[in-house]
Amino acid sequence: MMELAGQMREAERQQRERSSAVRKVCTGVDYSWLASTPRATYDLSPGERLQLEDVCAKIPPAYCGPAILRFRQLLAEQEPEVREVSQLFLSVLQEVLERTKQEDEARRLTRQWSLRPRGGLALATFRARARISPFASDIPTVSEDVEREARPPPRTWSMPEFRAPQED
Numbered sequence: 001m002m003e004l005a006g007q008m009r010e011a012e013r014q015q016r017e018r019s020s021a022v023r024k025v026c027t028g029v030d031y032s033w034l035a036s037t038p039r040a041t042y043d044l045s046p047g048e049r050l051q052l053e054d055v056c057a058k059i060p061p062a063y064c065g066p067a068i069l070r071f072r073q074l075l076a077e078q079e080p081e082v083r084e085v086s087q088l089f090l091s092v093l094q095e096v097l098e099r100t101k102q103e104d105e106a107r108r109l110t111r112q113w114s115l116r117p118r119g120g121l122a123l124a125t126f127r128a129r130a131r132i133s134p135f136a137s138d139i140p141t142v143s144e145d146v147e148r149e150a151r152p153p154p155r156t157w158s159m160p161e162f163r164a165p166q167e168d
Contacts, residue, residue: 001056003068004089007075011082012042042082052086055093060100067096 044052059067071092080088 001053003071004052004086007071007089008042008082008085011075011080011085014079015082044086048086052090052093055090055097059093059096063096063100067092070095 071089074088074092075085078084078088
């Protein structure tokens with residue numbers, strides 16, 4: 001809000017300078033040394049001030065600096081009238097609030113995906129129904145009788161032992 005007040009004063013000063021430059025060109029006479037600096041002519045309405053304060057209160061402190069920089073950048077690009085400065089400030093604040101909502105949503109989704117259980121229901125039911133039997137085969141071989149009677153060779157330490165289900 002202090003930034004808004006300062007920028008409004010600056011916009012008024014620039015507006016006075018522009019009007020005096022136009023007057024100087026039209027009349028050809030410079031009476032600026034005679035005139036005193038007028039008081040501020042534009043004030044925010046109480047409703048507009050409350051609305052701006054409410055929106056300002058919703059912005060996290062980490063986003064205040066970037067919001068002020070964006071506001072100053074827009075002021076430099078557009079050179080608005082004094083009446084338009086508060087609306088420009090409000091639009092910048094709403095941009096920042098929208099960006100914070102998007103970032104919060106992205107964080108929430110990331111957290112949701114990182115905390116979800118690995119494997120899931122489909123994998124658990126698949127494990128219960130199927131047994132992996134690398135040594136049992138439906139393809140007949142020449143030494144089928146020997147393979148059935150002989151115990152499979154032990155697997156290496158890093159490989160799990162898989163057995164075919166015993167049929168009764």
